[in-house]
Amino acid sequence: MWILYNVYKNFKNTNSISYPKIFTSGAARICTNSKKEIVQFPNYTGPGAKSEIVFIPDENNYFKLRENAFKSGVNVLMSDIIGIKRILPDRRPDACKKIKYPENLPSISIVITFRDEPMSCLLRTIYSVLETSPENLIHEIILVDDGSVDEELKLAVNIHASNVQKLKLIVHERPLGLMIARTKGIEQTKSDFFIVLDGHIEVTPGWLEPIIHRLVQQPNVLLTSHVGEIGREIFEFILDDQYKLFCAFDPITIIEEWLTYSWAFRDTRNGSVEPIEYGTIPGMMTAMRKEFFYKLGGFDTGMEVWGFEHIEVSVKVWLCGGHVEMIPCSKIGHLYRDIPWQNMYPDFDYKTKNKLRFILVWMDGESKKLALEALHRGNYSKQIDPGDLSDRFKIKILNKCKPYEHYIDQLRKISNPFIPRNVRKSGNIFNKATDKCLEITSIEGIFELITSHCGDHVSQFCVLTDNMNIRISSHWIKLDGRKKKLSFPTQAQNLLVPELKWKFDEINGFIISNTSIGCLTVNNYGQVFLKTCNDSPLQKWSWFP
Structure with a gap:
């Protein structure tokens, strides 16, 4: 200590x-x-x-x-x-290092929220920002303690906040949840611009100037840095190709995922270090002009505890006149760890409530229908109360926000995502011989198809697309042609390839691979594989409802 x-x-x-x-x-x-x-x-x-x-x-x-x-x-x-002071390496491309930013850039306020963070991780976040940022560009750092109970952490943070210039500490005696904690911090900021960071971030040299410069250039923009990973064992800094992946979410399960930029889009970039379009920001770093943030209603404080606030704010920025971008010249590291907010209310399904609020307000059409159908499965309750949504709908009206399809259009410009449209069937796939349903499961990260007792489980939720692709939960059923085995990717750049297409014989009940005469077959152990079609009851399936 x-x-x-x-x-x-x-x-x-x-x-x-x-x-x-x-x-x-x-x-x-x-x-x-x-x-x-x-x-x-x-x-x-x-x-x-x-x-x-x-x-x-x-x-x-x-x-x-x-x-x-x-x-x-x-x-x-x-x-x-x-220790609490280290400087991560400068991983910016040479083109970024050559950029000269205006000398009169405005200062920015930084909000760091935490709850029972490991002390050295939190203090390293704070000093990382102080050590790598030009002093004149940091207006203040607002620390928001959302109900920490670790007395040593609270004492240490209070000592540093009392002695280090530009640090201000806000303490919530009881946890209010991440959305409200961040909102309370932003309300205390004095600058026209803000950045919200998790309490386990380390920034790198030159990270701040390109963020502020872009906020000055584009008033209606939501920004994030190029985020790398800090390993939880030895705290190494790992940074992937900035032009490869972007953050988005599964269109049915609404689970956050990383999607691949299309090659056509990457070709248009030609190695540029200019801001690059994103689907949604990741949750650990948010940068906006405060006026635009408040115009769109800020974070949805009707959401509770933790999760999906970054998806909500990203989609509404796209729909309500703004852009979501990642800044390649700004590099930061994020430590992926268990979040204390996750364990606040073990018996309260707050994630479902947060997803439900997002789906009901911002989605529409077939995407909304399927997302709600998936959400109400498994442990999710159809009885959960999303709370008052009237202020969220007012935001849509006042800002003349576009339909959800506009967000989809932005994704299509940069990738080839699956978006539900003209779905043929949805529900469970039932095997007549075993009286069980198709399900996807995994053991140590290896996915396989099985049959199990039919239920209201998201792992049994199947969709048959207009192109005759089968999606179960968030995975596609694909034939690996070389091994003649099934594989289950979560992404598919081209859904028209034969390996991803299936023929559903509704009369006989066969599900046949488009590349062979093989049919989906279940064995006596409940495992599902591809086998030559032979009119066996173990190969006969039906959809319900």
């Missing part, structure tokens, strides 16, 4: 803070044979890049510490080893 409390004393007088360190693994060789060593961690440079390792007699001590450290979902032991 003294390490974290003493940081302010040294903060202004040094570029590096030297801490006694403890054992490390993965990022450096296991140090069990020497009393003390200096180890260079890979993947980042700057203050704290060299770590002093203190001897631990044997590996068992480390693994005991590590097991305890992972109680919060990440290796807090390693996080504490790294």
Whole structure:
């Protein structure tokens, strides 16, 4: 604890803070044979890049510490080893580094929300922003503690907020949920622009200027950075190709997913580092002009606890006169961990409520019908109350928002997503011989088709498209032609390929691959595979309802 409390004393007088360190693994060789060593961690440079390792007699001590450290979902032991000051490497393309931004860029307010965050992760988020951002561009950093109970964390944050200029702390004695916490933070900002960050983010050099510059250029834009991953074991920084994937959501299950840019769209980019269209922002980073944010009603505070607020705000930006973009020249890292908000109300299905509010207000047509049908399956309750939606519908009217199809049109410009349209059938696929239904399941990440007792499960929810593709839950049923086995991708760039098309013989009940004479067949163990059609009852299926 003294390490974290003493940081302010040294903060202004040094570029590096030297801490006694403890054992490390993965990022450096296991140090069990020497009393003390200096180890260079890979993947980042700057203050704290060299770590002093203190001897631990044997590996068992480390693994005991590590097991305890992972109680919060990440290796807090390693996080504490790294300390609260490090600078991630500058991963910007050379073209980004050559851009000269105006000297008169306005300052921006940054809101960081947290609840029982690992202390070193949260403080590293704060100092990452302070260390890598030009001082004149940071108007303030608003810290919103949404009901933390960790007394050591609360004391540490209070000490830093009291001693570091530009930090302001807002404390909620009881948790209000992520949407309200973020809203309360934005309400306290003094700048015309804001960025909302999770409490487990690290930014990289040059991340801020392109965000502010774009907000000045385009008043009606919702922005996110190019987000990489910080590993939860050794906290390495992993950054994928910025032109490959974009954040969106499954059109039926409304589960967040990453979609692939079409090759045609990527060709039009030609390696450009200009802002790039996104489907929706990921939830960990939001940047907007405050006036536009409030004009669209802000976050939906009728949603509760955590989840889908970023989907709601993204779709309504597209529908109500704005654009959603990722800024390739702004790179940040996000630590994927268990979110404390998730465990606030274990018996309350808040995710369904949040999805339901989004679907009822912003979706329409066949997309809305199928999303509602999928939502009301499994543990989801048709009796759940979405709450008052009148203010959300007023937003649509006042801003003359376009139909949901406009959002779909934006996706089609950058990708080839599946959008429900002219669906032939939806429901369960029933096997007459076994009296069971088709279901998709997975064991250790390997998906397979089985049959099980028919129920109101989303894993049994099937859609037959107008192109004769079969979708079960969020997976396509595809024939792997080389192995003559079934595969189950979640994305399909071209639904017209024969491997994704099926013939449904409604008279005889066969589901036949378009590439062969094989039929979907269930065996005595409930496994479903492709077998030569032989008129067996195990090959006869029907749809219901």
